[in-house]
Amino acid sequence: MFGPFRLTTPLSGGLLWKIPWRLSRHQKYRHRERLRRIDLVISTLDTALARQGQTMKKVERWKADMPTEQEMLPKDKYTVFDRKIKTYRKGIHKVPKWTRVSQRLNPPGF
Amino acid sequence: MPYFRITLLRSSIGLPRKTTATLHALGLRKRMATKYLPITPSIAGQIMRIKELVDVKEVDEAMTKQQIRDARRPDPGFYVEKRATTGMMV
Numbered sequence: 001m002f003g004p005f006r007l008t009t010p011l012s013g014g015l016l017w018k019i020p021w022r023l024s025r026h027q028k029y030r031h032r033e034r035l036r037r038i039d040l041v042i043s044t045l046d047t048a049l050a051r052q053g054q055t056m057k058k059v060e061r062w063k064a065d066m067p068t069e070q071e072m073l074p075k076d077k078y079t080v081f082d083r084k085i086k087t088y089r090k091g092i093h094k095v096p097k098w099t100r101v102s103q104r105l106n107p108p109g110f
Numbered sequence: 111m112p113y114f115r116i117t118l119l120r121s122s123i124g125l126p127r128k129t130t131a132t133l134h135a136l137g138l139r140k141r142m143a144t145k146y147l148p149i150t151p152s153i154a155g156q157i158m159r160i161k162e163l164v165d166v167k168e169v170d171e172a173m174t175k176q177q178i179r180d181a182r183r184p185d186p187g188f189y190v191e192k193r194a195t196t197g198m199m200v
Contacts, residue, residue, distance in 0.1 A: 034162070041161045048114065048149045048168040056151045058158045100120055100162045 023078055023093050031077065031092070034099060035069040066104050081106040113146040113172045114153060120163040132159045146172035 023031065046059050067076075079089040080103055088110045092098050118138040122130045136156055137145050147153045149168070157166055173181070 037165070038161050041157065041164065041166045044114075044166045044168055045154045045157060048112065049151065049154055051112070051168075052149050054151055056154050056158075058155055062158070097124060100125060102162060 019091075019094060022091055027093065028078060031099075032069060035072070035077070035104075038102060039068045066102075072104060076104065076106055081110045111171075112149050113169050114149055114157065115144060115146055115167045115169045116157065117142065117144045117165045118163060119165050122160075122163060129160055129163070132156050133163070136160075138164070144178060 042059060042062055045056070046063065049056055049059065069077075075089070078092055080092050080095055081088055082090040082094075092103060095101065095103060116136065116138065118133065118141055121141050122133055133139075136147065136153075137143075146169070157164065
């Protein structure tokens with residue numbers, strides 16, 4: 001009845017492993033927290049290197065190109081571009097390993 | 111001398127081999143492992159590659175393994191006022 005091998009429809013009936021089309025608000029919240037955590041890592045690197053009198057191209061490029069969590073539009077935060085979908089957008093939770101990859105920019109105009 | 115305190119929060123299972131190799135190079139073998147590494151562009155570049163997986167702080171002093179263990183040890187809840195004298199047993 002319980003446990004990892006319980007008989008549920010997704011487990012017993014072949015291809016029924018559905019991902020909801022949109023994120024729940026708790027998923028969104030955790031996603032924002034993750035984005036903010038990455039922003040924090042970048043700013044830590046930047047200040048630490050600046051204190052040593054050094055800069056790094058990779059960090060500078062990230063700061064120039066990538067919007068921070070506050071600057072991002074909700075559209076870019078929770079969805080990504082996908083050419084195969086009618087509206088050209090799908091939920092970010094459909095991206096493989098989406099909690100551990102940075103996906104902030106989308107093609108302009110989409 | 112300031113250091114980066116790097117803690118691995120998320121595992122690299124299923125991520126590209128370069129990510130795993132970077133963690134290996136930094137000496138982060140398992141989750142919640144902490145490393146103190148000097149602040150250099152080379153270390154910063156490696157952190158950039160694994161930024162989604164780690165927590166990074168800038169600290170003034172590096173802690174040894176023993177110091178980290180001692181910091182984690184909970185308060186015993188008692189203190190020793192006086193030890194029994196060993197002279198009684200003779």
